[in-house]
Amino acid sequence: MTSVNLTRIPNRLASIATCKKCNLPKHGRKGSQVTIFPSRKNAAAIFCESRLEAAFCLELERDLNVLKYVAHPFTMHFTGGRYRYTPDFLVQLTDGEQKLVEVKNDDSYQDKVITGRITRYIDWLAEQGCTLEYLPAAKFYGKVRTPNLNRLYHNAYSSHGDAGTSIRNLLTKCAPNRRTISFLIDNGYAPADISHGLFYRTIRCDIFKPLRLTSFVWS
Template sequence: MTTLITGGVVEQLTEVATAVEAVHPRHGRMGSRVTKFSSRKNRSVVVCDSLLEAAFCLELERRNDVVHYEAHPYTLKFIRTNYRYTPDFLVCFANGSQRLVEVKNDESFEDKATSARITRYAELLATRGCMLEYLAASHFYQKIRTANLAFLYHQSFPSNGESTAKLCALLASRQQPTSIGDLLNLGFLPGNIAHAVFYGALDIDLSNAITCSTRVRNKRQRPP
């Protein structure tokens, strides 16, 4: 059972909505399936009701400004209306702010009735200074890129980033292009390379499948 987060967004909304514990999905909606995402950032399992939500978790794991997040944190019951709304995510930032996020596949995002409903929720929340961000899948999901991020994320689990500084220093000193295979040949562990790439210290082309020939560069370096 997920603990209902109090304070923050919930406190802001006391005059327009009450928050109750959400019923977490056991079966995915049509065309989706419940997915359990093992979150390093939260040190817990995040239960997502679609693969799209799990893909968004990857984006939240990568962001340095995100310190915590929950899927389906609570259900909001808007006062003096029949509206009930369970946000996909509550995201907590390093600066202390919080934001609700709704993610939809592109077809649902472009559906007028769905967009109108979410827009109405966003308007009600905005009256109390609460931001609801509404994102289409195309904003963060691309099949190859997302698969690459999932691969890097799981490969990075044995690492705590202990080799990141050495990897960055090495690439800064090298004149010739460097591949993942080159780094492996130099004795760097796969998990440490994956950690540095996933968390943004090193950069690769995520639009193509990752192989030993994939070029690696420091974030500030331009590709040759």
């Protein structure tokens, strides 16, 4: 099993920072709560400091360019002792590259002090050949979309996606190729396999509307 190399970025940053192990969060930040996310890509539990981080895990699981990822991989202690920073995620991409990701709720993202500090880290890391991506919740979180993805992800957990091609072929034969979720169940497909297809986009649906048995899906 491929694991995430936790030394590559710290080695690149050696001239400006010392990276030390980050302790797993025991409680969330003010207004947040620790959430344990069951990651399929990592075959492990991911400890998130907030539900927003857990929501972003859904995006990482769904992104075909992401191989694996780690939450709170290390804490950077910048030279001079003035600044200390722990990124939310270290992401291992399928092309071999790595990037760090910081996610913030929209209020924090609009806070000039917070965003100014993160922007400073982005610039410092870029000078050492490292990428820090800074994302507001608005970029990935939706009041309907995210609960839909969460439901699909957990419903699909027992599925390996083997029925995906068969479901696509069935929908392709239909004219038009839009049928309800209940239609697929009536044709013998397990809810877990349908959820797998929708989460990983083997088949499609309108993820921005509440999902029901009467919701339409297509190939």
